[in-house]
Amino acid sequence: MAGFLQQIVVGLGAGAIYASLALALVLIYRFTGIVNFAQGELAMFSAYVAWQFMAVGVPFWLALVLALAVSFVGGMLIERVIIRPVEGAPELTVVIVTVGLFIFVNAAAGWIWSFLIKDFPNPFPSGAIEAGGLTVGFSTLGVFVVVGVVMGLLYLLFQHTKIGLGMRAVSANPDSARLVGIRVGWTLALGWGLAATVGAVSGVLVAPLLFLEPNMMGGVLIYAFAAATLGGFDSPIGAVVGGLIVGVAETLAGAYVSAVGPDLKVGVPLVIILGVLLLRPQGLFGRAVVERA
Amino acid sequence: MRLSAIGRTAVTATLVIAAAACGGRESGGGTPSTAAAGECQGQQTTGITDTSIKLGGIYPLSGPASAYGDIPKGIKAYFDYVNAEQNGIGGRKVEFVVRDDGYQPPKAVEEARRLVEQEQVFALFQTLGTPSTTATWDYATQRKVPQIFVATGASKWGLDTAHPWTIGWQPNYVSEARVYAQYLKTEKPAAKVAVLYQNDDFGKDLLGGFKNAIAGTEITIAAEQSYEVSDPSVDPQMRNLAGSKAEVFLNITTPKFGSQALAADAKNTTWNPLHIVNNVSSSITVLKPVGFENVQGVVSSAYYKDPLDPTWADDAEMKLYKQKMQQYAPGVDADVPYHTFGWAVASSFHKAMAAAKCPTREGLRDSVRDLKGVQVDMLLPGVVLDTAQGDGFPIESMQLMEFKGERWELFGEVIDTRKEFGPLTG
């Protein structure tokens, strides 16, 4: 029994990582209506930026703040410079641009910092709480807390601010939004900036656990997609709940279902994505969208 | 290089049309070659003259395995040094052309053909990875091009007899597994072993070799877990292995996952097995991010000198290496073991080429299969290159080491797996 519970704890730990990236995916989807395939790579790049600041002697927390700021500005710049020219182009064009961005950012990180693993300090103490045969690392708890806080902030942003209202209008219908006086371009840039910032938080959280190297987020991305799909692509709460469910489901399937085993557990996000889309396309917490032809 | 890129772009756009319009067979490369004389007469001299030798290597410079893209930097530095200060290999300046296959077999085939047919290289000096090498060795055999010292430890390079032009270099994974088995037989003869392995040719080869080597002993495998290179983390696998309570943990991973497994083992206070990490992940660059205090007592094996190991601080070859890296590869960190690997394999090539009876492809092919106790200074003392017709494994000796303080400490004798287990057979 303790073994089973411990597996769940391990799964939740993995799920928190997926959730952190899923939050960034949800944010950019809410703002711009696109799925950003480069989101994980941007998060990885942000982690490198934080690492670089630390490498030149900046203390951890200041480096973190600087990295978040750089990411915010960088995200806005990417929207202005790279995404803006294809704004209004078919969805697919934008998707391909994010794919190009994915390849570019990954290679650039390797070019600048090499593909060797970097030493990334863990902001949380290294010990663990042990109770009833269960071990929960402080670092896992720390990830939970941070993910919870980010989720709360996003919820507030979406539900209780004017920006949240504006961006919903923009992603729903940019032309109408423009007509009622919303600065569409500015809102989109803000979306990219904020998503990059949330991604940076994810990158910094993940780096000490997965070890920092350019392909760090590649494996996380599909799980984050599954998390966002499960929770609903427009819900921050959904992203977190979805992430945790995906993490636990994947871990349990890998450990207890011998037909799955550790090698096939990457099938779990596939099953989840497919199942959710067929049974409840809007996800657990998402709003059903009525198509307007 | 730039010119050829532009040329190729033009070809790309109008390849078919241009061919039809212009006509005329394209002349290939046109590298001057010397006619081999004497007993070497009639042998292939493509890519080699009295003053030059052209080699081609294929590595992943892009994609998920890009970390290995550092190896050719060490090779280049070595050849640049030899070209500038020793007038090349026997008066022949070495040109080393590196191509990227992104760890994709079809790309490796394309690049191998580019190197052989367009660049007219003398030999393929290293293709990296078992899939890429497997995809290209038929071609090398067909074209009779030496494919020398491939950067993969699969045992088939040495066992196979249908591909006389291809040969490995590093200790094959089976030999490495035998070294660990040998160690356990003396230290923990009834050990239960938990294994984490990468689910590909490398992981399977090493695990299979280990299973064979412990057959008939009291040592058993208590649990085994695999992971995919695309997995974000091996934490769940480590959790499952911890449940086995095995006394020994065999860590068959590539660098990032090696760090993760070491960290997971350190974090778990209820399971403290003897941790054996395979050579691929034994570099200091893998251990340091985990924290040296967390990897004390970890065991691994080595066959070449670690640039970060203070044991070699005054070693002549290591000093030369560090100095020449600075000189010929400025900005490249000499402490990265991939560069050292490159240096070691390049100097091995130097010796094999210099020993060749004929300066021909056939001469090189025969020379790399006729290495008798050849010393390479970057290898550990006691580790030598040894091959014969029917023995295609240049290095089959390794030495165990234990991590203490901030460095690996070699212990015991150099283990010659040939002696201990007999020659490797299919």
Add this chain to the structure above:
Amino acid sequence: MNESPVSTGESTATVSSGSAAGAVPRARAGVARWRWAVAGLLLLAAVYAPFQLVPFHVFQLTMVLVYALALLGLNLLVGHAGQISLGHGAFFAVGAYATAIPLARWDVPHLVTLPIAAGVAFLLGLALGLPAMRLRGLYLALVTLAIAIFLVPLLKRFEEVTGGSMGLTLPKPAPPAWTGLAEDQWLYFLALAVALVAFGLAAGLLRSRVGRALHAIRDNEAAAEVMGVRLSYYKTLAFAWSALFAGAAGCVYTWVIGFVSPDSFVVTLSITLLAGIVVGGLGSQAGPLFGALFVMFVPSISQDVNKAAPGVIFGLLIIAVMYVAPTGLAGLAGRAADSLKKTLRKG
């Protein structure tokens, strides 16, 4: 070098596929004539090329045909039916393995493997298309992406059949003696023959009811449904046909490379294919060919430009093409031809 008139013609053909619909009949007839002329010239060149090029370039051209085949399928799905697939590498892989396994186990003649590979991929496409047809846009992209990722460990799992992570090494089809061709040339002609049949099939398919239904779905799904187009039926069909072409591409790939392993078909392949068809030109007949040239040659150009990080150049080039030519290289070539024609007329 007198290639310019020919390549201009090539471009003209391209634009016609996009803009012929609105043109006056006479212009249309002219365009059609142009098109046939160009197609004929291209074919002539394609048959002539392997006798003129060095074997290495023949091999490269063969691989271009392989990618063009795969992109032809993807074009059907993405370009004509408007459904995004980020997992076409999976069908490519299935085709490759459906070729490799019979070859390795039963030593069947190579040509027999083509219908097997195409058939298996078609059936799999049909089976996956049934649930996938209910998804659209990015959701389909996510599902197909997950499929592509999942396939690699799946292939490794069934080691007895697939050879596991070690892969399978296979004989290449040998040129019959009467042809007097070298192996590379023979492989090239095999690929060319398969590609021609496939392009013909695709063109026929698009001219049929199916093609019209697909275009209706792409342009406005809701309206198409109202007009009585059976969405699920046609979307599934598009999925299956596009899988068939990818499977055929996988088959020819196996003939040419002679080696399959799970790690040859990682998700990068799927992403590259999608990027290839979008860069090449969606919904255009020349799109798959341009895309295949891009997929084949741009990575090696990238590493010539920047040895340290070829991906930086490759990523930038993808983005750059999307700016310069949102309709793909085929569209760009069409625009260039248009302006050239105008200048010529004025002059």
